[in-house]
Amino acid sequence: MSDITQSGPVLAADGTPLKRSLSRALRMQKLRALMLIAPLLLFILVTFILPVGDMLFRSVENGIVRDTLPRTVEALADWDPASGELPEEAVFAAMAADLQIAAEEKTHTKVAKRLNYENPGVSSVFRKSGRKVSKWDLATDGPFREKLIDIDKGWGDIELWRTIKTYSGQITSGYFLNAVDMQLGAEGPEIRPENERIYNTMLIRTMRMSLIITFSCILLGYPVAWILANLPARKANLLLILVLLPFWTSLLVRTSAWKILLQQQGVINDTLVWIGLVDDANRLVLINNELGTIIAMTHILLPFMILPMYSVMQTINPSYLRAAKSLGATDWTAFWRVYFPQTVPGIGAGSILVFILAVGYYITPALVGGTKGTFISNLIAYHISTSGNWGLGAALGAILLAVVLLLYWVYDKVVGIDNVKLG
C-alpha cells in the first residue's frame, strides 16, 4: 500500500533519483563506446564526408565574380538590364579598375571562364582585354566606355553585363538549373532551348536502365542462388568460386571481353552467321547501344545479387517446402506461397546493392554504351575531368545522390528496410 501513496521520483540506494543515476551509468558506457568507434568516425569524417561535402558545395558556390570584380558588381547594382541601354560610364570605369587588378593577379581569365559557362564568348572578351587594360592609367585615361568597346565589341553587348549582374551573388542556382536543363533568363528561370536539353533525359535513362539491369540480375541470379543453396556444401563451394571469379578479374578486362564477343565482327555474330541464323549483311547490333550496356553491366553486377540471395536461401529450412507439399500444395504453390516470400529479404538486399552500384557506373557504359547506352555518371565524369566545369558536375552529383536517397526512402516505405538481409 505504501508505495502507491509515495509521491516524487523513485530513488536509488544512495538517495539520488534513480533516473539520474541510471543515466549517469549509461552515459559512461556510451562514452566508452564512442571512444571505441572514434577512430573510425574521424576517419570517415575526414576522408569521406568532408571532401564529398566540399565537392557538393561547389554546386552553389559563386564567390569568384564578386571577389574578382567587386567594384563592377557594386556599380551594376543600380543598372536595370531591362532598360535596354548599356550601363553608364561609372560601370565601365569600375570594370577597368577591376580588370587591372585581376590581370595582375591573373584572375580575370578565371572569372571569364565562370561567366563563359552562362554566356559563350565572354571568355575571349576578358582574355583580350586583360593585358591591354593593365597598361592604362586609370586617373587620366578615361572615359573607358569607348576604350573598352574599342578593344572588343563584346563590351558593348548588354547580354554580357546582364550575365555579370545575374551571376554576381555569393551563391548561385545556375549550376543546378543547368543540371535540370534550365537557365536564368531575363525573367527568372526558364527552360533551355530544345537542342541543349540533355540532363533530364540522361537522368531518366540512367534510372530506367539501372532498373532493367536490376531485374535482369534478379531473373538470372535467382536460379543460380537456388542451385547453390540446395547443392551439397562441397559442390556449392566450387560453384561459388565460379560466381566470385569475376571479382578477381579487372573490370576493364571483363568489359573488353564483352566487346570482343558482342561486336558485329565478334564471336557471337560470327557464330550466328556460321550457323546460318543471321545473314552476313545484317549482323546483329549488340554493342554501342543500350543493349550492350545492359548485357555487360548485368554480368558485372550479377555476383552482388547472387551472394545475398544465396546467404538468405541457405537459412531457409527445407522442411517448410516438404510440409507445404504434404499438406497438398502443388510445386508451384509451395514455391510461390512458402519459399519465395522467405527469399524476399535476399532479393531486396541484392536489388539495393545492384541498383545503387548501377546508377553510379560509368566505365562500362563509356566502353560499350555508344551514345544511347551511356549514363549520367558519364557526363559527371566528363565535367569533372574534361570540361573542368566542376560546379555543374557537383550539381549533377548532388541531384543523383538526392534521387538515390529518395528511392531508398520509397523502398523503405514500400518493402521496408528491416526486410532486407545481407546474410
Added chain:
Amino acid sequence: MKLSKLSALAMTTALCAPSAFAEEMANELTLVSWGGAYQASQHKAYVEPYLAANPDVKVVWDESSAEAVAKIRAMNEAGNVTWDLVDVVASDAMRLCDEGLAEELDHDEVLAEAPDGTPASEDFGDLIVSDCFVPQIVYSTTFGYRTDLIDQPDSVCAIFDTEKYPGKRSLQKRPIDNMEWALYCDGVAKEEIYDVLGTDEGVEQALAKLDTIKDQVVWWTAGAETPQLLADGEVVMGSTFNGRLFSAIAEQGQPIGMLWDMQSFDLDGWVVPAGLPADRKARVMDFLKFATDTQRLADQAAYISYGPARASSAPLVGKHAELGIEMAPHMPTDPANAGNVHVYDYEWWADNRDDLDAKFQAWLAK
C-alpha cells in the same frame, strides 16, 4: 697577409655562388605524358640522353595527361603539386594558363636557340599559342580506311558518302573537328567555317549533316580505338591521330590506308605547373631547355610520326629507329601531306566549347 686571405676567401665564395645555385636543383623529376608509343618516344629522345648527362637525376613518368587539367587543379587547390612537367594538348595548355595553373614562360629566355642562333620564339613561331606552352610536336587527326573493304577515298567527304563507301565509320566523341568537317562537306568554304559555326543556324546545319550518318558512326574516346576497330573490320574508315595510324600501317602491317585531306592540325607540348618550389623549378627548367632543343625534337621523330614543332628541326628528321624507313613523308607537316589541311581555331573553341559541347551531347543523346 691576413687581409688578403680574407679577400681570397670572399673571392672563392663569390665564385662558388653560381655553382652552389646550380647544385640546388632537385634530383627527382616527375614527367606527365600520354603513355604508349608517344611517351616511349619522349623517353628515348629526351630523357635517356638527359639522364646520361645527369646520372644523379631520377625521372618518374605519370601517364595522366588525359586528366591533366582536372588533376593539376586539384593539386593546386590542395597546395601540393607533385608534377614537375606536364605534356598536354594546346587547348588544355591555354585553359591551364587562363586559370593561372601553369607558369607563364619567356620562351626566348628559358628555351635553347636554334643552331644558327634564331631565338626560340621565332623558331617555334606561331605554334606558341599560349604563354605557358612549349610546343613539342605537330600532330593531326586524320582518317584511316580499310584498303581491302572500300575503294580509296580521295576526300574527307567520303565519311558522309555511305553509298560509295558503305560500312561504319568511327569519329571522335566531341564536336571539335567533326563540326568543321560536316560544314566543309556541306559546301561551306574553308575560310568561312568558323563564321558559320558561330551562328545557331550553322550549328544546326553541321548537326544535320552529321545526322545523315549518325546510325553509321561508332564514337571513340581513346586514340587506340580507331586502329583497333579498323583492324577488326568493325569500321571501314575512321578518324584518329596520324601516329596511331602510322603504327598500325607501318609497324603492324594492317591493310589500312591513310587519307591526308582536311586533317586537323593540333599541337602537343609541355607546361610547367604553377607554384613549384625553387629547387624543383630549377631542375625542370634545365630539363625543359635540353628536351626542346633542335636536335632532341628531331630525334623524337625517329620513333613516332609526329612533326617536330621547331622549324630548325625539320631538316634533321631522319629514319625510323627500328624500321629504317624515311620518316619525313609520314609527317603531317610534309608538303605532300599538307596539301589541304584544316587549321583548328583555338581561340574560337576556347570561347564556344562549353556551349557546343552541350548541343553536341544533346544531339548524341537524341
